[in-house]
Amino acid sequence: MTSDTTPDAIVWLNGELTPLADARIPVLDRGFIFGDGIYEVVPAYALTPDGASATVRVPFRIRQHLARLERSLGKVSIDNPFDERGWRALIAQVIDANERAGAIARDQHAIVYIQVTRGVAKRGHAFPAGIQPTVFMMVTPLALPNDAQRANGVRCVSAEDRRWLHCDIKSVSLLGNVLMAQHAVEHDAVETIQLRDGFVTEGSSSNVWVVRDGVLYAPPLSNRILEGIRYGLVEALAEECGIRFVAQEIDEATLRAADELMISSATKEVLPVTDLDGHPVGSGKPGPVYAALYAAYQRAKARETNEVAAIATQEVKP
Ligand code: PLP
Numbered sequence: 192m193t194s195d196t197t198p199d200a201i202v203w204l205n206g207e208l209t210p211l212a213d214a215r216i217p218v219l220d221r222g223f224i225f226g227d228g229i230y231e232v233v234p235a236y237a238l239t240p241d242g243a244s245a246t247v248r249v250p251f252r253i254r255q256h257l258a259r260l261e262r263s264l265g266k267v268s269i270d271n272p273f274d275e276r277g278w279r280a281l282i283a284q285v286i287d288a289n290e291r292a293g294a295i296a297r298d299q300h301a302i303v304y305i306q307v308t309r310g311v312a313k314r315g316h317a318f319p320a321g322i323q324p325t326v327f328m329m330v331t332p333l334a335l336p337n338d339a340q341r342a343n344g345v346r347c348v349s350a351e352d353r354r355w356l357h358c359d360i361k362s363v364s365l366l367g368n369v370l371m372a373q374h375a376v377e378h379d380a381v382e383t384i385q386l387r388d389g390f391v392t393e394g395s396s397s398n399v400w401v402v403r404d405g406v407l408y409a410p411p412l413s414n415r416i417l418e419g420i421r422y423g424l425v426e427a428l429a430e431e432c433g434i435r436f437v438a439q440e441i442d443e444a445t446l447r448a449a450d451e452l453m454i455s456s457a458t459k460e461v462l463p464v465t466d467l468d469g470h471p472v473g474s475g476k477p478g479p480v481y482a483a484l485y486a487a488y489q490r491a492k493a494r495e496t497n498e499v500a501a502i503a504t505q506e507v508k509p
Contacts, residue, residue, distance in 0.1 A: 201288040203281060203328040208288050211329065220325050221309040225316070226364030228308030228325070229263040231256050234333055234457045235286055235301045236492060240500035246298045249499050250282055251492060255420045260305065263361045268318065269309050272326050278305075281328065289330045300333040302458065306363060336462050341485070344465025344477045345381040347454070349446070350374055352385035352392045352415075359414050371395035382454055384446070384467065387415060391441040394454050398422050400461075401441050402451035402473075402480045411438040421455035428487035434480055451478035460488050 200211040221227035233256045237246040250256075257275050264271045273281065282303050289295040306327045312319035336345070354367035371383040372395040382394040391399050391410055398419040401408045407429050412418050429436040446452070450473040452464040461484050463477035 199289075199292045199294040200329065200331070201285065201292050201294060203285045203288075203326070205323075205326055208285070214327075216325060216327075217311045219314060220311050222306065222325060222363055224314055226362065226366075227267075228306055228363045229260070229267060229269065229361050230307070230363050231260045231263075231303075231305040231361060232457045233282070233303040233305070235282070235303050235330070236333075236496070237296075237298045237300055238492060238496040240497050241493070243500060247496060247499050247503065248283075248286055248297075248301075249492070249496050250279075250286075250303065251495055252420050252424065253279065253282070255423065259361060259418065259420065260307075264307060266357070266360045267309075267362070269307060269324055272307065272324050285328050285330055295330055295332060300335065301330050302333045304329050304331065308363070333458060336459055340381075340462065342477070344463035344472070344475075344481075346379065346466040347382045347384050347394070347452070347464045348375055348378045348380040348468055349384045349386060349443075352387040354385075356414055358392070358416055359412075359418060361417060368395045381462075382464075384452075384454075384464075386443055386446070389443050391443075391446050392416050393419075394456070397454035397456040397459060397462075398425075399441075400425065400451075400453040400455065401446060401449045402453075402478060403445065403449060405434070405450075405480070407434050407436045407480060407484075408439055408441055408445075409436070410441055419455060420457065421461065424488070424491065425455055425461060425484060428484050428491065432483040432487050434483060449473060451480050453481055453484070461485055 201208050202211050202214045204214045234251045236249045236251055238249055239246050257278050261271050290297050295301050308325045310322035310324050312322050350371060375383045382397055384394055384399055385392045393399055393416045410416055426436050452472045453461055454464060455461045463481040465472050465475050
């Protein structure tokens with residue numbers, strides 16, 4: 192049991208719904224032995240469609256999350272155990288099980304965690320033949336940034352990126368990211384912004400955005416960063432807001448001279464960084480580009496909520 196799951200949490204493991212406390216995997220699972228697996232984290236909001244009174248469950252940007260899951264699995268040669276339809280049905284099933292069990296309230300935002308490992312085999316580094324992937328899913332409450340963090344921005348620290356060179360794969364081998372997250376905690380910061388060879392890569396669990404003279408910059412997609420689902424989303428939202436976006440390497444001097452700095456992830460959405468390594472970023476307050484992107488993000492959530500509600504209405508009709 193972890194701090195953000197309740198004793199009533201229900202998980203899905205290899206075809207079965209089971210209480211979290213009873214879920215077991217063999218110690219020879221290659222996820223445990225080698226970190227040989229991949230994962231996904233999908234926000235599943237509980238939002239009220241326009242003109243309705245009850246909330247609907249909105250696994251946000253689910254198509255993009257499942258496409259990234261497919262890409263990550265492909266890059267490490269693990270067969271995807273389900274197609275998009277299958278995954279969508281499973282996600283709905285696990286959320287429903289947790290709502291029924293009272294582990295998640297119907298009006299509470301949630302996070303769906305999906306993990307697929309290569310499976311269980313006698314220990315040996317190379318891929319074993321003929322094994323089935325281990326598939327695990329859990330749902331936990333989503334704690335979004337609080338009002339003070341939104342109003343004032345958050346503090347980050349920077350550090351050298353010492354991870355491997357396949358950061359585009361959403362691998363469960365996260366030791367480098369774990370050390371960077373701990374580095375942030377030890378410096379009273381919410382995130383560590385990493386630099387490799389003098390250029391910004393990403394946070395320990397977020398993408399990084401810099402604003403200079405009204406233009407939004409992010410490092411270009413490559414093997415050095417994860418393509419966050421919010422990477423494409425923020426790019427689209429910038430266009431919607433008339434903000435010019437440029438994917439370009441960001442050197443350390445540009446990072447430190449930013450007018451605005453932001454991080455994005457499933458759990459942070461888009462969040463302003465107003466202090467980097469103890470120095471104010473720009474004015475030291477969240478800026479206008481952040482404000483425009485955050486508002487656009489909330490509109491995107493509302494649009495998807497209305498779409499989910501419209502599909503549900505169609506399905507109910509004979
Ligand atoms: N980069 C890393 C290393 C991450 O772990 C994450 C998310 O956890 C992201 C970027 C942002 O990805 P997303 O927007 O899909 O949450």
